[in-house]
Amino acid sequence: xxxxxxxxxxxxxxxxxxxxxxxxxxxxxxxxxxxxxxxxxxxxxxxxxxxxxxxxxxxxxxxxxxxxxxxxxxxxxxxxxxxxxxxxxxxxxxxxxxxxxxxxxxxxxxxxxxxxxxxxxxxxxxxxxxxxxxxxxxxxxxxxxxxxxxxxxxxxxxxxxxxxxxxxxxxxxxxxxxxxxxxxxxxxxxxxxxxxxxxxxxxxxxxxxxxxx
Amino acid sequence: xxxxxxxxxxxxxxxxxxxxxxxxxxxxxxxxxxxxxxxxxxxxxxxxxxxxxxxxxxxxxxxxxxxxxxxxxxxxxxxxxxxxxxxxxxxxxxxxxxxxxxxxxxxxxxxxxxxxxxxxxxxxxxxxxxxxxxxxxxxxxxxxxxxxxxxxxxxxxxxxxxxxxxxxxxxxxxxxxxxxxxxxxxxxxxxxxxxxxxxxxxxx
Numbered sequence: 001x002x003x004x005x006x007x008x009x010x011x012x013x014x015x016x017x018x019x020x021x022x023x024x025x026x027x028x029x030x031x032x033x034x035x036x037x038x039x040x041x042x043x044x045x046x047x048x049x050x051x052x053x054x055x056x057x058x059x060x061x062x063x064x065x066x067x068x069x070x071x072x073x074x075x076x077x078x079x080x081x082x083x084x085x086x087x088x089x090x091x092x093x094x095x096x097x098x099x100x101x102x103x104x105x106x107x108x109x110x111x112x113x114x115x116x117x118x119x120x121x122x123x124x125x126x127x128x129x130x131x132x133x134x135x136x137x138x139x140x141x142x143x144x145x146x147x148x149x150x151x152x153x154x155x156x157x158x159x160x161x162x163x164x165x166x167x168x169x170x171x172x173x174x175x176x177x178x179x180x181x182x183x184x185x186x187x188x189x190x191x192x193x194x195x196x197x198x199x200x201x202x203x204x205x206x207x208x209x210x211x212x213x
Numbered sequence: 214x215x216x217x218x219x220x221x222x223x224x225x226x227x228x229x230x231x232x233x234x235x236x237x238x239x240x241x242x243x244x245x246x247x248x249x250x251x252x253x254x255x256x257x258x259x260x261x262x263x264x265x266x267x268x269x270x271x272x273x274x275x276x277x278x279x280x281x282x283x284x285x286x287x288x289x290x291x292x293x294x295x296x297x298x299x300x301x302x303x304x305x306x307x308x309x310x311x312x313x314x315x316x317x318x319x320x321x322x323x324x325x326x327x328x329x330x331x332x333x334x335x336x337x338x339x340x341x342x343x344x345x346x347x348x349x350x351x352x353x354x355x356x357x358x359x360x361x362x363x364x365x366x367x368x369x370x371x372x373x374x375x376x377x378x379x380x381x382x383x384x385x386x387x388x389x390x391x392x393x394x395x396x397x398x399x400x401x402x403x404x405x406x407x408x409x410x411x412x413x414x415x416x417x
Contacts, residue, residue, distance in 0.1 A: 004235060006221035006233075008233070009351070010410075010411040011221050013221055013224060029411075067374070072379055074373060076372045076373045081372045084372035085371065088384050090384050093389050137231060141403075144358055144361055147361045148365050150312070151361075151366045151369060154313060155366045161304060162380070194246070
């Protein structure tokens with residue numbers, strides 16, 4: 001019997017999709033996109049994640065936006081958008097903003113590097129990979145990096161009417177960061193990831209066998 | 214529907230939503246990724262409806278209370294979500310006004326209506342337009358996060374505009390309530406299982 005897989009949205013059994021480069025598989029019944037295969041899927045995810053790590057660092061270290069009005073100036077750092085809520089007594093909102101803009105993306109990036117680096121370069125599976133991968137796939141929809149980017153654009157129009165706005169290096173790094181994170185997550189296909197993980201596990205077992213005998 | 218097309222449930226299989234591994238019905242955890250598996254998530258819509266009602270209740274304070282207050286030279290000016298959109302429109306930034314209008318007024322209402330309709334249509338055993346309903350679900354699942362724009366706009370303005378006595382922006386309780394609305398609709402959409410749309414027809 002051929003390997004089967006079920007569509008996530010309508011439960012129809014379909015044959016396991018074997019795709020070549022730049023192809024995607026759709027469910028024949030409900031048209032759900034079951035799997036995609038970009039050209040260098042997991043390698044791309046890893047390299048974009050590593051660059052995301054550096055960009056997130058730059059985003060946090062350099063000033064984000066600064067305004068200047070009537071001689072008063074104020075500089076904002078990326079992380080301050082959550083701390084400002086805290087100072088005003090809205091700590092629930094501050095926790096939400098901090099989690100969705102910093103903690104979740106950081107866990108996703110570091111987790112992806114931790115999982116993918118040994119898999120691709122050493123053909124090994126790091127301990128805790130299954131658990132971490134499950135968390136990362138669940139968190140994927142809860143990182144709000146791209147939403148925040150649009151929010152910056154929306155608030156800039158309001159700010160421009162009030163004061164002079166200066167963009168810091170942090171903002172440019174953030175823009176690149178959001179594009180790179182989208183690229184990292186866009187190249188990460190669930191089916192292909194778990195299939196690759198199975199392959200590596202099998203490889204690892206085969207490698208260990210001659211040592212035992 | 215042709216009899217050839219079979220579902221995983223008919224073959225006594227459960228799909229793991231974490232790793233897309235097909236497990237036999239007797240398993241309670243996926244044999245590959247060890248995550249919990251169920252035949253259908255939330256088959257009686259308890260979670261879906263609970264989150265939906267939370268969203269509806271929170272929607273009232275989110276629109277009535279001020280989302281932020283501008284304090285300028287001792288004069289405080291509260292702004293609700295709707296008045297913020299009207300303000301932006303009057304200042305001539307039409308695109309941003311439209312973005313905020315859709316993200317924080319149209320989409321939450323649309324999402325609440327769609328989830329309610331999906332649940333009602335399944336409960337009534339409504340058997341047509343399954344594909345369209347699945348598409349609708351996919352759309353609200355995708356668009357859910359974008360409603361957060363308004364919360365982040367408030368976050369940026371609050372962090373940036375603290376110019377002492379000249380001008381200061383303080384967050385209002387509506388920001389928290391609105392954040393709750395968006396999160397509740399996202400949880401509600403998350404706990405809804407679109408496979409239930411297809412189940413109701415095939416069993417008959």
